[in-house]
Every structure is written in structure tokens, then in C-alpha cells.
Amino acid sequence: MKLTSYQQNLLSxxxxxxxxxxxxNQKSRGVVYDLGTGSGVFSSWAAxxxxxxxxxxxxxxxxKIAQKNLxxxxxxxxxxxxxxNIIFSENADLIICEMMDTALIDEEQVPVLNSVRKYLKEDGDIIPCGVFNGVEAVHLESKHTIYQEDQTPQPKLMSKLLIYDKIDFKKYIKEETEHQITIPINSTGTVSGIKITTFTLLTSKLICGPTPMLNPPLLIPTNNLNIEKGESININLKYSMGGGLDTIRASIETIP
Ligand SMILES: C[S@@+](CC[C@H](N)C(=O)[O-])C[C@H]1O[C@@H](n2cnc3c(N)ncnc32)[C@H](O)[C@@H]1O
Incomplete structure (x- = not known):
């Protein structure tokens, strides 16, 4: 297979x-769309x-690379x-779409599915079929939003993980999203950020946590709050799915 270095990372x-x-392998049948085919790997499995x-x-x-590989x-x-922008000439039994990003913020998964979903047959499937997004309160040194990769210093976790959103790709998804999340703090200190973790549902029975090239956790700085163990805080979180990391607005507040 011919590959760019980005594609090599995806395939490693x-x-x-x-x-x-x-x-x-479980879901391919009839007519399949592979949106964002990249190297063509998923099409080669579905064909x-x-x-x-x-x-x-x-x-x-x-x-051009996909053309050679396929x-x-x-x-x-x-x-x-x-x-x-595509007008498909026949409806799909299966839509594969891997334009995933943590919380679906930085890539076009949501706008693309919102446009293409109308071509899915009533009993059709989408891979992945949805995501769960979770949040933790953290003490963060970085002043910028960053993905947590192998070399990234680990933030100090100050709460448990709380699932704040569940998204079903078969239903229309509102791209602008806003959440107020109340979360108990389990260690005394300064909360200065949040960590978002996305779990991908490939099918209703197959879930995949973050991997290096699929939704690595996202670390987002907020204002600082000194909190005692056992207190709770509110997280105010807003972003546009498909709008990019610059659309993220995150702040924290004590509960009056
Ligand atoms: C994360 S890569 C996935 C590649 C391949 N499916 C895989 O999983 O190895 C996403 C691919 O989608 C393409 N892409 C992104 N937005 C797109 C859009 N709106 N329409 C078509 N392709 C798009 C990108 O160019 C890239 O090749």
C-alpha cells in the first residue's frame, strides 16, 4: 500500500x-460509503x-494514493x-465515516454526517455509530488547549470521570453545544482545567477508548479555583462540533 506519513501513523x-x-466485517453489505477514505483501507475491507x-x-x-491502493x-x-457536496445516486446500507476528533470538535464528522445521513437506508448502519464524552477536573500547567499524548506531562486528576454527553450518529446532531456539568472534587488544591475523554462506539456492542490516532484526551485550561476535597464545582463548557478548537469556551465556578 502507498502511504503518506500521516496515513502510516493512522495505520500503525x-x-x-x-x-x-x-x-x-460485521456490518458491510449492499452499498457502502467510506467518507474520508484516506489511504482507502476501510474501502478495501468493505469491498x-x-x-x-x-x-x-x-x-x-x-x-491519488487511494486510487492506486483501490x-x-x-x-x-x-x-x-x-x-x-456529493449527490449520491443510490442510498447506503452502511456509512463508514472516520473524521473523528476528541468530542468531535476539530474535524468534520458532525457536519458531514448531518449532510449525508439522508442517504442512509432506514435499516442502515453508521460506523462509528456514536460517542460518549466524559470530563474530569484537573490541575493543569499548560495555558493552551493540547491533546494528551505520550510525551505530554500528566495533569493532576481532581475528580472522577463524568459522562456529560452521548451522541447517536443516526440522529441529527446540533453542531453548537453547551453543557453545565456539576462535578465533585476529590482532592484539595487548585483546579485549573478540564480533561475531555471520548469513547467511540464502533457498533452498539463494540466500544473503543482513546488511542494515539483516535481521539486522544483533550486538556483545556480554565480559570483557577482553590477547592477543598468534597466540594463540587460547575463546569461551563461550550464548543462547535466541526468548528475547531478555537470555538471551545470553558470556565469553572464554585456552587453558591
Ligand atoms: C482521520 S483520516 C481517516 C483516513 C482513513 N479512513 C483511515 O481511517 O485510515 C480522515 C480523512 O478524511 C478526509 N476528509 C476530511 N474532511 C472531509 C470531507 N469533508 N469530505 C471528504 N473527505 C474529508 C481527510 O482528507 C482524511 O483523508
């Missing part, structure tokens, strides 16, 4: 790949099980376009 993430492989696969990629350089499949057609 074996936990991410194994989860998608399992789901694609032997499907009647026809529409592989969609908006980046022209990436699409050239041996007679039942795969590559559409080089923004998935939001």
Missing part, C-alpha cells in the same frame, strides 16, 4: 484499526463484502470531493 495504531476491522463501495476523499493528493477492486468508485 493497531487498537484503532482492530476496532474498525471488527465493525466493518469483498459489499455490492458497491463509494470511497470519498476531498484531498486531491490523498485521493485500483484492483472492480466494485469501488472513488469520488474526489467534500462529502458534504
Amino acid at each position: 495504531d493497531t487498537h484503532r484499526l482492530a476496532a474498525f476491522y471488527e465493525a466493518i 469483498p463484502l459489499a455490492r458497491f463501495v463509494y470511497a470519498v476523499e476531498q484531498n486531491h493528493h490523498t485521493a 485500483s484492483t477492486f472492480k466494485n469501488v468508485s472513488l469520488l474526489v470531493n467534500d462529502a458534504k
Whole structure:
């Protein structure tokens, strides 16, 4: 397979790949859309099980690579376009869409699904089929929003993880979202940020936690609050799904 270094990283993430492989093997049939095909890997798995696969990629350089990688499949057609702009000629039994990002903020998963969902047959499936988003209060040194990667200093966790949102990809998703979350603090000190963790539901029975290339946890600075163990705080969190990290507004307050 021909690959860019970004695609090599995506394909070296074996936990991410194994989860998608399992789901694609279970659900592929009839007409499949693979939105954001990248290297074409998911289309190559779906093609032997499907009647026809529409592989969609908006980046022209990436699409050339996908074209080479998928050239041996007679039942795969590559559409080089923004998935939001495509008028599909037949409805889908399965939509695969991996434009995932932590809390769905920084990539186009939500706007793309909101545009393309109308082509899904009533009994059709989407991979992934949804996400759970969780939040923890943390003591954070960074003044900038960052992804928690292997080299990132670990923030001090000051609460348990609380699931604040569950999103079903088969239903319309409002892109602008706002949450007020009350969370008990379990250690005395300064809360100065939050950590968001996204769990991906590949199918209703297959869940995948963060992996290096699938939704690494997001560390977001807030104002500082000195809190005693046992007290609770409110987290006010607002962002636009698909709007980018600059749309995040996060603050914390004591409970009067
Ligand atoms: C995270 S990569 C996934 C690649 C491949 N499916 C995989 O999982 O290894 C997302 C891909 O979606 C493409 N993409 C992003 N937004 C898109 C859009 N609106 N329409 C079509 N492709 C898009 C990107 O260029 C990129 O190749």
C-alpha cells in the first residue's frame, strides 16, 4: 500500500484499526460509503463484502494514493470531493465515516454526517455509530488547549470521570453545544482545567477508548479555583462540533 506519513501513523495504531476491522466485517453489505477514505483501507475491507463501495476523499493528493491502493477492486468508485457536496445516486446500507476528533470538535464528522445521513437506508448502519464524552477536573500547567499524548506531562486528576454527553450518529446532531456539568472534587488544591475523554462506539456492542490516532484526551485550561476535597464545582463548557478548537469556551465556578 502507498502511504503518506500521516496515513502510516493512522495505520500503525493497531487498537484503532482492530476496532474498525471488527465493525466493518460485521456490518458491510449492499452499498457502502467510506467518507474520508484516506489511504482507502476501510474501502478495501468493505469491498469483498459489499455490492458497491463509494470511497470519498476531498484531498486531491490523498485521493491519488487511494486510487492506486483501490485500483484492483472492480466494485469501488472513488469520488474526489467534500462529502458534504456529493449527490449520491443510490442510498447506503452502511456509512463508514472516520473524521473523528476528541468530542468531535476539530474535524468534520458532525457536519458531514448531518449532510449525508439522508442517504442512509432506514435499516442502515453508521460506523462509528456514536460517542460518549466524559470530563474530569484537573490541575493543569499548560495555558493552551493540547491533546494528551505520550510525551505530554500528566495533569493532576481532581475528580472522577463524568459522562456529560452521548451522541447517536443516526440522529441529527446540533453542531453548537453547551453543557453545565456539576462535578465533585476529590482532592484539595487548585483546579485549573478540564480533561475531555471520548469513547467511540464502533457498533452498539463494540466500544473503543482513546488511542494515539483516535481521539486522544483533550486538556483545556480554565480559570483557577482553590477547592477543598468534597466540594463540587460547575463546569461551563461550550464548543462547535466541526468548528475547531478555537470555538471551545470553558470556565469553572464554585456552587453558591
Ligand atoms: C482521520 S483520516 C481517516 C483516513 C482513513 N479512513 C483511515 O481511517 O485510515 C480522515 C480523512 O478524511 C478526509 N476528509 C476530511 N474532511 C472531509 C470531507 N469533508 N469530505 C471528504 N473527505 C474529508 C481527510 O482528507 C482524511 O483523508
